[in-house]
Amino acid sequence: MRKIIDCHCHVYPEKIAAKAVESIGRFYDIEMDNNGTLDDLKNAGAAAGITHYVVFSVATTPHQVGSINRFIATTVEAHKGLMTGLGTLHPDSPDQKADIDELIALGLKGVKLHPDIQGVAIDDDRCMKMYEICQGKLPMLFHTGDFRYDFSNPDRVKHIMDTFPDLKVIGAHFGGWSIWEKATEELKEYKNFMVDCSSSLYAISPEVAKKLVREYGAERVLFGTDYPMWSPEDELQRFFAMGLTDEENELILHKNAERLFGIE
Template sequence: MKIIDSHVHIYPDKIAHKAVQSIGDFYQLNMEMDGTLAHVLSRSAEAGITRSLVHSVALTWERTEAINNFIVASVQAHPDRLTGFGSVHPDHPQMEKVLDGIVDAGLKGVKLHPDTQFFHLDDPAAIRLYEAMAERGLILLAHTGDHRYPYSQPERMARALDKVPSLTAICAHFGGWSIWNQAWKVLAGRSNVYVDTSSSLYAITPEEAVKIIHRYGASQVLFATDMPMWDPVKELERFNRLDLTEEERELILYKNFERLMGETDGE
């Protein structure tokens, strides 16, 4: 069976160590990977992962160009293994130009992390960004949920989606990291909302994970590791412990991703 990882952070080799250390400090977790593209490719192959959705985050708008250039170069070097999302900050003075560049480069969407970019998911500037993304057919991958911060609360994502119903969004971490059962109450049942499994299976029981998957529906869930935070072999072991049907596994591991991204790789 094909396996697609829909949530992978990568960094240039020269800054990967510092970036990974910063993420570990932010979440007070031990990071299991080194954040380099080479490590992602090698360990993903060992895990049997056939394709990965890679991205990075523009913490400030000034970093946007360098980050997007790195993602584009990585995808172009490994088109058979990687799908890419760009990044932008809602406050970027040339936001629409950046989005046009993302489209022209063949990237499929935009990754945002409100808790580290310091904006609320339903800020007016963010709404303008979502509208521009929807006009261009770009998919949003948003970090959602953190009990410590107000920026990424799932209720804010729900309000934003109410304002921009044409936007397709992947709400990471089952829609709300650390507040999983709060998230599905406002995000489940929306045909334009997908969630991924990243940074969740380590913290909740297999039974809880299955209940959350069924709340959203298996057709709206994507398998994801959140590398470099977690080792993909271990994440797949966690996923394989879930009591799911074969059809549900196929949907989550690759079919939903292929439908969403319009990509179909051979078995």
């Protein structure tokens, strides 16, 4: 059986999933393909052939950090071998180090930040303090790009990479949603910078996507669906439309994630 790790899955407790998905759909002015619950993620993923999920949620206020991280950790514990969890942080937390220490103690394998939703530039001084603590310990997955905002443009990512050369960073959406080629040109030189292909393959041609993969190198690309935004089945069809080699597919679909997050 082919291994496929979905490295970009937003999940929510059942009691708030509908509200969360509606809010995100409104934020992006799109209709979401799925409902954001764990059961739906597993069902949609299984239908597409997904064998492992990297799950997370984003704190929009400091007081949400602990509860979200505990929810993700509990979710992973209940799905050993099927799920890996990333934590969340918030720039306005009164004790970022304590949040990070708890996140590590919970067994979470990285941090997801969404500057647009959290309303902060990704290289804001408050965020830079997080990276200083996380450097060498936890990879950071950032939402990057979006022409509507200036929170995570390539210059801001470069500022982070230049300041913290040992920080492992994953730029979601090929490193810059809506500015894919510009971001790739500016960020491909940073060897500790990886990307995922989430929320991109629907918007760019297979030829352009394949070019981006080759620019970064397949060893620095992760597969992700941005669940619940897109159907996993549709995203895999778009992925295979690139016509990559078997070796490239294996790296992107599971080997890179296994190496980065310690997935067995």
